[in-house]
Amino acid sequence: MRSSRTDEVVDVAIALVEAEGEEGLGWNRVARALGVKPPSLYNHVESGADLRRRVAIRGWERWEDDARRAIARSRGPRAQLRALATSYRTFAHEHGALFAVLGSTRIAPDDPDFRPVAGRLLALFEAPLAELGVPAAKRVHAIRTVRSIVHGFVHLEAAGQLAMDASIDASFRYAIELLLDGLTSE
Numbered sequence: 001m002r003s004s005r006t007d008e009v010v011d012v013a014i015a016l017v018e019a020e021g022e023e024g025l026g027w028n029r030v031a032r033a034l035g036v037k038p039p040s041l042y043n044h045v046e047s048g049a050d051l052r053r054r055v056a057i058r059g060w061e062r063w064e065d066d067a068r069r070a071i072a073r074s075r076g077p078r079a080q081l082r083a084l085a086t087s088y089r090t091f092a093h094e095h096g097a098l099f100a101v102l103g104s105t106r107i108a109p110d111d112p113d114f115r116p117v118a119g120r121l122l123a124l125f126e127a128p129l130a131e132l133g134v135p136a137a138k139r140v141h142a143i144r145t146v147r148s149i150v151h152g153f154v155h156l157e158a159a160g161q162l163a164m165d166a167s168i169d170a171s172f173r174y175a176i177e178l179l180l181d182g183l184t185s186e
Contacts, residue, residue: 005043005044006044006045006054008034008044009030009034009041009044009045009051010045010051010054010055010058012030012033012034013025013030013051013054013055014055014058014059014098015033016029016030016033017055017097017098017101018095018097018098020097021097021100022097022100022101022104024097025048025051025052025055025101026048027041027048027051030051052101052105053105053107053111053113053114054113055098055101055105056101056102056105056107057107057111057113057114057117059095059098059099059101059102060102060114060117060118060121061117062091062095062098063087063088063091063102064117064120064121064124066087066090066091067083067084067087067088067121067124068124069087070083070084070086070087071083071084071124076131077127077128077129077131077132078128078132078180078184080127080128081125081128081129081132081146081176081180081183082176082180084124084125084128084146085146085150085172085176085179086172086176088147088150088151088154089150089153089154089157089172092154092157092158096158099154099158100158103151103155122143125139125142125143125146126139126143129142129143129183132183132184133184134183142183145179145183146179146183149175149179150175150176153171153172153175157172
């Protein structure tokens with residue numbers, strides 16, 4: 001079920017999330033913003049969970065666009081991985097509520113709408129990892145490690161839990177360099 005009206009519903013839901021936080025993703029709130037009765041949304045999305053899933057997928061697509069632009073400006077695999085990490089953090093800073101939806105919405109790996117996005121995102125990581133010499137059998141672990149460290153850092157930062165008297169930017173750069181050194185130490 002995808003139509004231009006479905007896309008409009010998702011666009012409005014994202015705008016509400018960006019303006020109001022996750023509360024903006026409520027079924028009644030989205031219907032009100034569209035000027036329709038809540039049951040009318042069922043003509044375009046299956047449920048509140050489906051709407052949330054679609055918003056999350058669109059969010060991943062938006063981050064993918066940002067990440068591709070960041071990688072395009074980077075030379076070499078370490079710089080590309082730095083760019084991926086930094087673009088993830090920047091996306092979280094610029095789209096905090098949407099980022100929260102990404103982090104709290106489970107999407108099945110075999111979801112037909114998400115599978116192409118997930119494949120493209122994995123490829124963004126795979127190429128520089130391969131160039132760094134990370135064996136194919138270990139790349140999934142490397143990707144999970146990179147994402148876990150970056151996501152954890154960003155999550156702690158957003159929660160205000162990195163309040164020590166030191167530059168958070170410097171700590172982020174340190175974490176990424178430590179991570180990159182670890183990926184290339186084998």
